[in-house]
Amino acid sequence: MGIEDRKLADAIRALAMDAVEAANSGHPGMPMGMADVATVLFRDFLKFDASDPQWSDRDRFVLSAGHGSMLIYALLHLTGYARPTIDDIRNFRQLGSPCAGHPENFELPGVECTTGPLGQGVAMAVGMAMAERHLNAVFGDDLVDHHTWVIAGDGCLMEGINHEAVGLAGHLKLGRLNVLWDDNRITIDGATSLSTSEDILARHAAAGWHTTSCDGHDFKDIARALAEAAEDPRPSLVACRTVIGKGAPNKGGTHNVHGSPLGADEVSATRAAIGWEAAPFDIPAGIADAWAEIGKRGRAAREAWEARASAHPKGAELARRMAGTLPADDGIEAHIAALLANPAKVATRKASEMALEALTVAVPELVGGSADLTGSNNTKTKATTPFGPDDYAGRYVYYGIREFGMAAAMNGMALHGGVIPYGGTFLVFADYCRNAIRLSAIQHQRVVYVMTHDSIGLGEDGPTHQPVEHVMSLRAIPNLLVFRPCDAVETAECWALALAQTDRPSVLALTRQNLPQLRTDAGMQSAKGGYRLKSATAARRVVLVATGSEVELAVNVAAALEAQGIGADVVSMPCTELFDQQNAAYRADILPTDALLVSIEAGVTLGWQKYVGQGLTIGIDSFGASAPAPDLFRHFGFTPEAIVPRILERLA
């Protein structure tokens, strides 16, 4: 025994309040309130070895209530992770410290994912639990056998995405997922009763979850509840009744302790109240030792696992998948060769399916799915059978009508490692999961979004379903590749490029309507982002820059111009971000300043000025309309008849 439970937890409280005080910024309430629960979790339940944060069979711990970041920084430091050091914690929320305002997966091993945007932590944990069950089914208990633990707050549970995540986890019977809810009845605005009257346990039970409650400050009761959660075959919600800012005698239990420093007086009062006499950032040796022991608790299990894995026939394959290394041949080269031999006039969503048929055979870690648009997104292949409680080895997820939940789950799967997730919806519903796409990018995760029906070309469904601003507004997200291929060959290239990105996500914007195969070579041209698909025959006066379905149109416009003796290049630009990464000479060669540059894309023109300067931007700066696609393209001026005169006018 030695150190009593309370002292272990108070070490977290002290670090949290000291760090927030030093930064004069942060959220002490949650770490102080959940310190007792977290202590029991790390001491008795969580399988981890602080000396090897990358051990693939570790339990995953997700702090969904990311504003309480000092909780995890304190836990990692106390249990002996190499970082954060005490100096890192002293520099909480300062430039260069890995102890950022919210936990960032790329700053600290042990921070399994970036949290702060509420609700997404739980939803990413669902993805982690899915990946665990899948890999368990493929590799067996000896290699993959762990749990996913989450600490979530009222905010996480009130967000819409929580409904999607909870519904998905219940349906998939993810019994290894346990969510510890910080039931403190306080939100930023005040008491939870200001804005909600929900029976949260009943709601989870309705979704097939096991639920239980505990006194979040009674160590025995916490341990009882966590044991119950760990054992139940359903996903578990544990309502941990806590006092926000527990320990602070005056501010504890109020929303004043949520997101502001306690202040010197209340810090003093708290130290007195909990009997903490050490200096700020100092942990008494006995307590520090006890925590260090906790950090070593999993070492033997980890070493036993390593022995098993090195002897296991599937150990090397698991290691390959966990490292994120693709198989030597992803199958795309042969697929492109076949396309060049037998050109396909298909929609790029269909071309994507054709590429996926090859990829899902060659790359067994690909796990696909769709938010209830399987037949429209063309995301299911012969090699991918349904994933679910009947067969976790399946590689196709019926995510239901849950775009945000799907995207966040994919982030969780990618973060877990061992699988590469892709999932589909209509491009316009990128809006529904936009912040999860952003989190893929922030977290440097290889997630592939298959976004079909990418323009007015979808036709009759009308403006609510027609993306106009989406392609450009996705391009605005840093560290995200947006691909809009023009034919079956480019689609295959873009798929290969997306899978080759080990540290960033990709969006594939794909058509509903058929497109001719324009490419006749296998040069992986899309890798340059933009390239000359067709050179001017007559003296070049015009360069047409187009993407996706508008490349065919650009080819036709070029032909009409050439017929009048006006030379026109056609540049296909499937990925502006990759084009931006080419050297200046290449870019200047493709987009010369001595010709009229014309962009053609069935979306907003805002942003194209970056590429065509004072040239002509042809697009749609309003919402679409409901009609057959050919009528719409005519109506919105996407025909050679409408475009050629505009070019001639500018040349004159």
Place this chain on the structure above:
Amino acid sequence: MGIEDRKLADAIRALAMDAVEAANSGHPGMPMGMADVATVLFRDFLKFDASDPQWSDRDRFVLSAGHGSMLIYALLHLTGYARPTIDDIRNFRQLGSPCAGHPENFELPGVECTTGPLGQGVAMAVGMAMAERHLNAVFGDDLVDHHTWVIAGDGCLMEGINHEAVGLAGHLKLGRLNVLWDDNRITIDGATSLSTSEDILARHAAAGWHTTSCDGHDFKDIARALAEAAEDPRPSLVACRTVIGKGAPNKGGTHNVHGSPLGADEVSATRAAIGWEAAPFDIPAGIADAWAEIGKRGRAAREAWEARASAHPKGAELARRMAGTLPADDGIEAHIAALLANPAKVATRKASEMALEALTVAVPELVGGSADLTGSNNTKTKATTPFGPDDYAGRYVYYGIREFGMAAAMNGMALHGGVIPYGGTFLVFADYCRNAIRLSAIQHQRVVYVMTHDSIGLGEDGPTHQPVEHVMSLRAIPNLLVFRPCDAVETAECWALALAQTDRPSVLALTRQNLPQLRTDAGMQSAKGGYRLKSATAARRVVLVATGSEVELAVNVAAALEAQGIGADVVSMPCTELFDQQNAAYRADILPTDALLVSIEAGVTLGWQKYVGQGLTIGIDSFGASAPAPDLFRHFGFTPEAIVPRILERLA
């Protein structure tokens, strides 16, 4: 009696299958499945008068499952609305027909809102029910006393936003809201059991709803359930057990009837099965007459209401609010005069609160709120007390941590009319409600989004909370004004401009950090979108174009340039969309081609090329970081010391 119930419903079925067949596109399954429920609703419950779709005390009917648009087109036509005519229906999904693929509020009176993006119809209905209760509390039962009815499908209920909408409605005890769930157990991908195992009634009960079920093809049972829903003081969910595509003998009950025409053979088989002998688009006279009578059912009530309203002391004020006309004085002019007399160095979020203090006194139809960031968004004023079951006359909504639900509810409130909603969250969480912002714009609704913490200037919370791409990506949404004011005067102007937009929404992007008051005149300069805040003193060689917090920086950069004898204008550009609407001469005067144009905005540079051409774009094309704001501005190059050399280099 005369016509039997079944025949009334079959008229809907016939029109739905004929229109989809003619268009060779559309969704027959839902209208055919819900025809019986809709018949009972319109015949026995819904308060409406087809001859006056704008009657303000009508019940609101929302087809949340918008893909089933032929259901509402059939109902409007059959009950005698002026539009759609039978020719409109013949032209279903064709260019120019008001019978668009999904129902559009701007195409047809009687279509209360635009639906199709799943889940948002229910959430908008929550807003309508909120507006009804608010106006009822203010104007009394004689003037405002109606219900909101919704038809929703499995997709609507599975979306995350449904959780937020259901939670809000239960908490607010919106007993006038009744949701009829098309419980057909089919989604696009197949059986609902593929992706969900939720007990939907239990989930609603957990949120404080009344729930009941009925056989959706038994007219008596439907009427019983709807009566129960209408009477219960809680919001009601009625599970209507239906067969999708009811009437189609071979395809009915399968997902094949969801989103594709039945095909000629199945249409014939359906006609035979239901005994429908009329030609396509023909409604037998007896049935047509019976439906026309239903359309007149509410006429007496409407006339009685009009008599009451014209005699009522508050009738004129209600009419003003419902017309969307602002009071003669919105209070902003006096507020700006006071600011000019006593300049305020405040964050623009605080400046927004100051403007709102004046506005909420002068404009009683303003109803504010926040998604649990009241103290951060500065959205609550002294004039606005909490809205809720204890006081529906209150004008401040604690929306909880429900950004998407809030935005959709605001759309519903605006669509209902009589209130002007505004609501706050952090700008980065515009991502969470982006499609609802888009729907504000598509629907031409005056909704004001108060988005604070608008850049890295928010400091320590770090990249997940720092908008980088958001301002520009919101500018990409058509028919939306994005304001980013630079000081307290501009903030007041932008608020006045936002409220003056009767047919489009606005986003106010506001700082966390303090800014000096730069404006010294009352000219409502923001109305031009961009204007010269400061003219060059030396010969002009540079024009600095900045927004929000970077305008102060631009002023400092200009001073540094002028000190070196380089003349520099400073242009403040609070709203690019309004600037785009100015004439060419004005725009050329502000952004002359004979100077180096330099944009400065703490966000992505993509898009600024539209305004500065080949000039210099200063921004952030990566995610932010966690640190105090001054450190971040220095780190990312937002100082005169970093910017002036870049300008000098370009001038050289």
